[in-house]
Amino acid sequence: MTHPRLNRRNFLGLAAASAAGAMAGPYVITSSALGAGAVPPPSDRVALAHIGVGGQGGGLLQHFLALPAGQSIAICDCFKSRREGAVQRVEAHYTQRDGKGSARGCQAYADFREVMDRPDIDAVVIATPDHWHVPLGLAACRAGKDMYIEKPLGLAVEWNKVLRAAVRRYGRVFQYGTQQRAQAHVRFGCELVRNGRVGKIERIEVTAPAGAAGGSMTPVPVPDGFDYDRWLGPAQESPYTADRCTSSGSWHVYDNSIGFLGGWGAHPLDVLHWAYPDAIPVEYEGTGFIPSTGLFSTVTAWNIRARYANGVPLEFRDGGDRTTFFGADGWVAISRGGLDADPKSLLRSTIEPGEIHLHASNDHKQDLLNCIKTRQDPASPIETACQSDFISHLSDIAIRTGRKIAWDPVRETIVGDAEAARMLDRPMRSPWRL
Numbered sequence: 001m002t003h004p005r006l007n008r009r010n011f012l013g014l015a016a017a018s019a020a021g022a023m024a025g026p027y028v029i030t031s032s033a034l035g036a037g038a039v040p041p042p043s044d045r046v047a048l049a050h051i052g053v054g055g056q057g058g059g060l061l062q063h064f065l066a067l068p069a070g071q072s073i074a075i076c077d078c079f080k081s082r083r084e085g086a087v088q089r090v091e092a093h094y095t096q097r098d099g100k101g102s103a104r105g106c107q108a109y110a111d112f113r114e115v116m117d118r119p120d121i122d123a124v125v126i127a128t129p130d131h132w133h134v135p136l137g138l139a140a141c142r143a144g145k146d147m148y149i150e151k152p153l154g155l156a157v158e159w160n161k162v163l164r165a166a167v168r169r170y171g172r173v174f175q176y177g178t179q180q181r182a183q184a185h186v187r188f189g190c191e192l193v194r195n196g197r198v199g200k201i202e203r204i205e206v207t208a209p210a211g212a213a214g215g216s217m218t219p220v221p222v223p224d225g226f227d228y229d230r231w232l233g234p235a236q237e238s239p240y241t242a243d244r245c246t247s248s249g250s251w252h253v254y255d256n257s258i259g260f261l262g263g264w265g266a267h268p269l270d271v272l273h274w275a276y277p278d279a280i281p282v283e284y285e286g287t288g289f290i291p292s293t294g295l296f297s298t299v300t301a302w303n304i305r306a307r308y309a310n311g312v313p314l315e316f317r318d319g320g321d322r323t324t325f326f327g328a329d330g331w332v333a334i335s336r337g338g339l340d341a342d343p344k345s346l347l348r349s350t351i352e353p354g355e356i357h358l359h360a361s362n363d364h365k366q367d368l369l370n371c372i373k374t375r376q377d378p379a380s381p382i383e384t385a386c387q388s389d390f391i392s393h394l395s396d397i398a399i400r401t402g403r404k405i406a407w408d409p410v411r412e413t414i415v416g417d418a419e420a421a422r423m424l425d426r427p428m429r430s431p432w433r434l
């Protein structure tokens with residue numbers, strides 16, 4: 001297939017994207033469940049395009065549909081059945097909500113450039129495989145669109161840095177898909193740490209679920225209605241197999257992701273950085289298992305020992321989804337499922353008016369819509385997305401090299417190891433480039 005020459009506005013060529021493979025069906029959230037009010041007039045709604053409407057993207061679509069402040073008007077996906085099915089869901093939802101006959105106005109696209117060229121689209125919701133997150137975010141910046149990008153952020157540290165610069169250069173509103181920042185108990189736990197309630201931090205533990213091995217490597221015909229070349233986009237050329245474009249494949253194939261180090265690690269590492277916002281650790285070493293057979297090639301199990309510049313140690317390993325801060329006067333453990341602490345009195349304490357209060361929101365998607373109107377940063381801005389994602393990438397590099405990695409947080413590069421430093425970037429398949 002021949003790709004067109006890229007330019008500043010549509011550098012993604014024939015870019016279109018799909019969310020990673022088949023997952024559980026989309027959940028349904030009603031407006032009343034979210035406490036949403038009356039539907040504002042069309043001129044006051046944020047016009048949204050959804051890029052990738054598979055499992056996670058389909059769930060995000062349902063959630064945004066329940067928010068009257070937004071209006072979903074475009075769907076883009078490499079799977080024809082997904083994009084057309086999503087349009088039908090959108091129109092059925094608005095028909096039922098507005099009660100004015102059959103709703104129309106949401107369009108399906110295979111070519112991402114057509115979405116970017118629409119001046120009536122205010123923001124894009126990007127829920128594609130990981131290797132597309134940064135390229136599509138850059139396209140959104142250059143087209144004047146705000147964005148919600150699923151985690152993890154990018155395929156390489158250098159990719160993330162380019163997107164961070166673009167978000168600020170073009171003045172875009174960016175929300176990262178780390179939804180725990182909309183959970184009151186997570187915010188409260190981070191405020192306890194920020195305000196010194198456990199005393200001086202002595203060590204930190206972060207755990208995230210392990211990845212998976214396996215996956216068929218046998219090439220098979222590409223299914224009808226699926227544009228595999230577009231799905232690959234900037235990723236390296238590879239044969240289509242039954243498992244490559246499923247949720248497991250796109251999360252566990254190194255051409256498309258760094259696996260659960262970032263894909264799930266993004267959640268507890270984001271909590272880490274929210275509660276302990278100093279520069280990320282400066283040293284990383286440890287071990288991890290990388291499958292030697294099968295399609296899946298990302299790190300599955302791991303144990304990383306890192307150290308902050310102030311000497312505080314961080315252990316990042318596979319396990320449950322949890323972030324624990326051990327201080328001189330107690331500890332706080334934060335997870336999406338709850339909050340624990342010692343002493344227990346911490347859980348009954350109050351953050352006083354003069355203390356540090358973090359960005360408060362009770363819905364991560366509504367927070368984005370609000371900030372698009374106010375032009376303020378939402379709960380998970382680009383800077384925090386980069387910092388937590390950097391930890392995942394540096395951990396991956398330490399495992400793959402088998403050496404201690406030294407990170408310079410000012411220059412944002414690996415020092416003293418040229419080979420490891422080269423792993424901070426990844427080549428893109430021609431003709432795509434950052």
